[in-house]
Structure formats: structure tokens, C-alpha cells
Amino acid sequence: MSDATETIFSKIIRKEIPAEIVYEDNLAIAFKDIAPQAPVHILVIPKQPIAQLSDAESKDHALMGHLLLTAKRVADQAGLSNGYRLVINNGLDGGQTVNHLHLHILGGRPLSWPPG
Ligand code: 5GP
Secondary structure (H helix, E strand, O other): OOOOOOOHHHHHOOOOOOOOEEEEOEEEEEEOOOOOOOEEEEEEEEOOOOOOOOHOOOOHHHHHHHHHHHHHHHHOOOOOOOEEEEEEEOOHHHHHOOOOOEEEEEEEEOOOOOOE
């Protein structure tokens, strides 16, 4: 399993470094990406430090559902009524750069497909 015990996102969860937090509950937190790739670019992360999606286990079933529903809620809150994209980069080939599971919410413009 990859090590996700301490990343930049741990510091955001603990409020040790600033972030534009748009949603928080006891299981998850959502904040604006520091380098937005679209007019709306928000990250949804579990407070529990799971390094990447491929490390999630059966016991994380409810948390995974919660993250997806949280992303929907945050996208609604951000006014993305015209649509949006959810992205999870997993591991090296997936382009993951922070080893703490996160869902990207991207929207506010038409998004092309396929991604690079
Ligand atoms: P990944 O490439 O791992 O899928 O996505 C990591 C994301 O985290 C990137 O989009 C990057 O811009 C964002 N990010 C990295 N460090 C910080 C930070 O300190 N604050 C915020 N708000 N976003 C960050």
C-alpha cells in the first residue's frame, strides 16, 4: 500500500495551511484546486488518509459512496447545472501527484474527450 499518512492534503485537513474550503463534514472535505484546469476545479478528499483509489478496501464501501455523493453536492453548490466531470487520477500512469485519494470536480466550460 502507498503511504498516505502525511501529504500536503493532511495539512489542509488540519487547517495548518490555507485552502479555499467549500464543504466539510466529519468524513470529507472539499476545497478549490490551487492550479485550476477549468473555471471550477474543486478537490473532494476523505479525511481518512487513503493513498489512492486502488488502496480502497471493502470496509471503505460507505466512504467511497459518501465521496461520490459529496462531489455531486459540491458540484450542485458550485452551480454546475450545465454538467461537469469527475476525475480520479490513480497511481503513476494515472498522473496522480498527491498520494491522498481525491476526486477532481471540473466544470464551467465544455471539456474535451479523450483526456491526454
Ligand atoms: P493529482 O495530479 O494528484 O490528481 O491532483 C493533485 C491536485 O492537487 C492538482 O490538481 C494540484 O493542483 C492540487 N494541489 C497540489 N497541492 C495543492 C495545495 O497545496 N493546495 C491546493 N488547493 N491544491 C493543491
